[in-house]
Structure formats: C-alpha cells, structure tokens
Amino acid sequence: MAEKTTCQYVERCKGVNGLDKVILREVRGFSAEVYLYGGQVTSWKNEHGEELLFVSNKATFKHLKVINGGVQICFPQFGSHSSLEQCGFARNREWCIDPDPPPFGTSSSNKAFIDLILKHSEEGVKNWPHRYEFRLRVTLGPGGDLMLTSRIRNTNTDGKPFTFTFSYQTYFAISDISEVRVEGLETLDYLDNLKNRERFTEQGDAITFESEVDKIYVSTPTKIAILDHEKKRTFVLRKDGLPDAVVWNPWDKKAKAMPDFGDDEYEHMLCVDATCVEMPITLKPGEEWKGRQELSAVPSSYCSSRR
Structure with a gap:
C-alpha cells in the first residue's frame, strides 16, 4: 500500500525477517524507514542516499529483541x-498505525509522515500496572529534517497517576569517533553513569572522545550540535519538552561484550539523546505529555560561528 502525492509518499512494506515497516520518501531523495516493531526509525538518508543513522551490522530484527541502533523509543x-x-x-x-490521530499542532503539507500508537495490554499491565496511550508521529520534512513527536496520555480508570522517564535514544552514523565533537553542553552539570550517577560539571569548550562515555547532561539547551570533521557534516538536534541529554559511546571493551554489536563499530557511532530522566514526569488520569526531537544534517560551516 502506498500513498503518494506530488511531493512525497509513504509506503508500507516488509522489512528484515518480514517485520512490517513504513518508508517515508521525499521527491529530492531524502528518506526514512520506521519499523512498527519498537516504533523505531532504523534509517534516515540524505538526498545523496548517505545513511545518517547507525544500525549495527549484528542487529537482530526479531520480536523480543531490541533493534540495536537507529532511534529507539525508551x-x-x-x-x-x-x-x-x-x-x-x-x-x-x-x-x-494510528487510525485516528489527534492534530499534532503542525502543518502536514509538503511532509511525509506516519502516525503510530501503542496502548497498554493485559500482559503488559503485569509489569507496569497502568493504562496509557502513546502516540508517535514520525515526519520527514521537505528539507530532509527528521522529526519525532510523542504524546503520552494517562488513561487509568482507577484515578492513579503514573510517573515515567523517557528518551529518544539516537545513534548517529559518524566517520570516526576521534573526529567528532559535541557542542552545546559545555559548562553544564552531568550525571556520570560510569560512576554511579555522581554529579560533575563539564569542562572545556566542546565534548570530544577518547574513551567510554555515558553521561546524562541536565537542564540542557534546546539545540545541540554534533560536528563530524572528516565528513564536514554537522548534525543539529533540536528538542522540546525534554530537558536532559545523554551522550554515550561504549568504546572497545564494552563493544566486544555486546552480542548484537560489532567489535569495532563503536568507532562509527555516537548516541546523543533528547531525554527526560533527572526529573521524572508524572501524569494524572487524563493528562498528556508531549516531547519532540528534530534532527537535521547540514554542512559543518553552519556552526563555525560558535567557535
């Protein structure tokens, strides 16, 4: 089934191992792929067909297994x-696929998008005793920007609130981890997951990488830049409703310990996530939370004025 317009189209088809996926395409060549399993974006390509997201060559596309890479909904x-x-x-x-999505507050003209929904199940209630509706819109803009908008509603009938944390765990494809720096998080406080979430303050004018990193930056700005010197490309991450940001790379030792991750793949990926983790979100019955992440890829000169 394909729905086409003169500017873009949306196609539902089968992916790896027969899993259902949706392909979003734009006339100038931008594309994105979204698997219904996990509500997960697994591909985002520019107009030259270059892959901008990292998915491990050892990723398992099977039910009950997380697809290692792309943009994971946590x-x-x-x-x-x-x-x-x-x-x-x-x-x-x-x-x-959401048959009756609510208005998301943005115009859908000249954009390819898909609306997905996840609801509680009786089996799931055993592990998390709450009822909810999670609506996710994945949009590919006419300029190739990739936007994910989440709306989570408490549908409990027992009057109970629930509390959650959230992340768009985003694996960027990069040339070489030693050639990358992150700007926008300088001088901020972070919780170091490698040191039992002890709190520190970031030093220096940019984040560079020479060993394993797993940090939760708190009270972060709405824009973060990931500069890839070798590719002369900058990823710009914009976020709304998500005050924190996670930066993660497993480095060599941890990469070798992960069965669905190549030993040397850490050199070509970096996770920078729009996140809400330090201050969990609480919703009363009927209340809704909204969080958005928008990704764009631009020439590195775009951010040179910051230096």
Whole structure:
C-alpha cells in the first residue's frame, strides 16, 4: 500500500525477517524507514542516499529483541534503575498505525509522515500496572529534517497517576569517533553513569572522545550540535519538552561484550539523546505529555560561528 502525492509518499512494506515497516520518501531523495516493531526509525538518508543513522551490522530484527541502533523509543523508563526491563518496554512492542490521530499542532503539507500508537495490554499491565496511550508521529520534512513527536496520555480508570522517564535514544552514523565533537553542553552539570550517577560539571569548550562515555547532561539547551570533521557534516538536534541529554559511546571493551554489536563499530557511532530522566514526569488520569526531537544534517560551516 502506498500513498503518494506530488511531493512525497509513504509506503508500507516488509522489512528484515518480514517485520512490517513504513518508508517515508521525499521527491529530492531524502528518506526514512520506521519499523512498527519498537516504533523505531532504523534509517534516515540524505538526498545523496548517505545513511545518517547507525544500525549495527549484528542487529537482530526479531520480536523480543531490541533493534540495536537507529532511534529507539525508551518508555516508561530510561536506564536500568528499576524492576522494569532496561530502557522500558516500548522498544520491544509491536506498534500499530494510528487510525485516528489527534492534530499534532503542525502543518502536514509538503511532509511525509506516519502516525503510530501503542496502548497498554493485559500482559503488559503485569509489569507496569497502568493504562496509557502513546502516540508517535514520525515526519520527514521537505528539507530532509527528521522529526519525532510523542504524546503520552494517562488513561487509568482507577484515578492513579503514573510517573515515567523517557528518551529518544539516537545513534548517529559518524566517520570516526576521534573526529567528532559535541557542542552545546559545555559548562553544564552531568550525571556520570560510569560512576554511579555522581554529579560533575563539564569542562572545556566542546565534548570530544577518547574513551567510554555515558553521561546524562541536565537542564540542557534546546539545540545541540554534533560536528563530524572528516565528513564536514554537522548534525543539529533540536528538542522540546525534554530537558536532559545523554551522550554515550561504549568504546572497545564494552563493544566486544555486546552480542548484537560489532567489535569495532563503536568507532562509527555516537548516541546523543533528547531525554527526560533527572526529573521524572508524572501524569494524572487524563493528562498528556508531549516531547519532540528534530534532527537535521547540514554542512559543518553552519556552526563555525560558535567557535
């Protein structure tokens, strides 16, 4: 099934191992792929067909296994600090195409998009005893920007609120981790997951990489830049409703310990995530939360004025 216009089209088809996916395309050559399993973006290509997201060559495209890479939806928790499965269950569930999406507050003209929905299941209630509706819109803009907008509503009928943390765990494809720097998080406080979430303050005028990093930056700006010197490309991450940001690279030792990750693949990926983790979100029945992440890829000169 394909829905086409003169500017873009949306196609539903089968992906790896027969999993359902949706392809978003734009007439100038931009594209994105979204798997219904996990509600996960697994590909985002520019007009030259270059892949901008990292997915491991060893990624498992099977139910009950997380697809390692792309943009993972981490809900209702991010991390492994409770009895819930690590980084929540949303990335391990089959999402449905939303037959009746609410207005998302932005014009859909000249954009290819898909609306997905995830609701509670009786089986899932055993692990997380709440009812919810999670609506996700994935949009490919006419300039190639990739936008993810999440709306989470508490639909409990017992009057109980629920609390959650959230992340768009985003794996960027990069030339070489030693050639990359992150700007926009300088001088900010962060929680170091490698040191039991001890709090520190970032030093220096940019973040560079020479060993494993797993940091949660708090109270971050709405724009973060990831500069890839070798490719002369800058990823710009803009976010709304997500005050924190995670920066992660497993480096060599941890990469070798992950069965669905290549030993040397850490050199060609970097996670920078729009996140809400320091101050969890609480919703009363009927209340809704909205969080958005927008990604663009531009020539590196775009951010040279910051130096």
